[in-house]
Amino acid sequence: MYLIAPSILSADFSRLAEAVILAEKGGADMVHLDVMDGHFVPNITFGHQLVASLREKTRLPINVHLMVDNPDKMIPLFLEAGADWLSFHIEASHHVHRDLQTIKEAGRKAGLALNPATPIELLSEVLDELDFVIIMTVNPGWGGQKFIPATRNKIQRLSQWLAEKKLPALIAVDGGIKLDNLAALFELGMNIAICGSSVYSADDPISVMKKMKAIANEFNQKIARTK
Ligand code: DX5
Ligand code: ZN
Numbered sequence: 001m002y003l004i005a006p007s008i009l010s011a012d013f014s015r016l017a018e019a020v021i022l023a024e025k026g027g028a029d030m031v032h033l034d035v036m037d038g039h040f041v042p043n044i045t046f047g048h049q050l051v052a053s054l055r056e057k058t059r060l061p062i063n064v065h066l067m068v069d070n071p072d073k074m075i076p077l078f079l080e081a082g083a084d085w086l087s088f089h090i091e092a093s094h095h096v097h098r099d100l101q102t103i104k105e106a107g108r109k110a111g112l113a114l115n116p117a118t119p120i121e122l123l124s125e126v127l128d129e130l131d132f133v134i135i136m137t138v139n140p141g142w143g144g145q146k147f148i149p150a151t152r153n154k155i156q157r158l159s160q161w162l163a164e165k166k167l168p169a170l171i172a173v174d175g176g177i178k179l180d181n182l183a184a185l186f187e188l189g190m191n192i193a194i195c196g197s198s199v200y201s202a203d204d205p206i207s208v209m210k211k212m213k214a215i216a217n218e219f220n221q222k223i224a225r226t227k
Helices: 013-025 048-055 071-081 096-105 149-164 179-188 205-226
Strands: 003-006 031-036 062-067 085-089 109-114 132-136 170-174 192-195
Touching (some): 003 013, 003 205, 013 205, 031 048, 048 062, 048 071, 062 109, 071 096, 096 109, 132 149, 149 179, 179 205, 192 205
Parallel strands (some): 003 031, 003 192, 085 109, 109 132, 132 170
């Protein structure tokens, strides 16, 4: 499965509902919302109230990426706000298994995000609990950074590991994705492309998303043919 998830972090913060509507028009599969608390990462973005209001504006699934310390305190708020996919950082949680269960018990998709320097091996005891993993390919906290090449190897190894264990977790990749590296990342094993500045800083975000979606569809057709 190959999906496009635009991140509204690079959109105009005074017009976020419009950014979500643009994602719908561009054929996005879900919209990615980055929650930053000023502690786990230096920036502050928004909280659960914004997720709840955007939830009313779109039928697209909302994928919330918590870049916060003590995610256990915030997870219930974001579940209540209507996050369909909810991830937190493995580096930030003291009780990873319990926090994942809280998300799964609410019937939502549970994910873990990993910073560029965090080894995928840390996932070993919870790999079968996960609906998705976010491999950060930039250091979290800002949009518009350059893709860190060394992270390619993590995507590839995680993809092989999941295949060997026949586990269903999807691999989301977050940071520095553009039209020109999208296909290569799908090739490595990425399932969900999280794209911020390449979409929302473009002159025509809808056209960029449509091009990205076309590339994702080529990959989807390729697997449909091999089945
Ligand atoms: C960064 C966020 C990303 C961000 C990616 O900390 O997690 O979701 O929006 O932005 P780009 O695509 O511009 O690297
Ligand atoms: Zn993100």
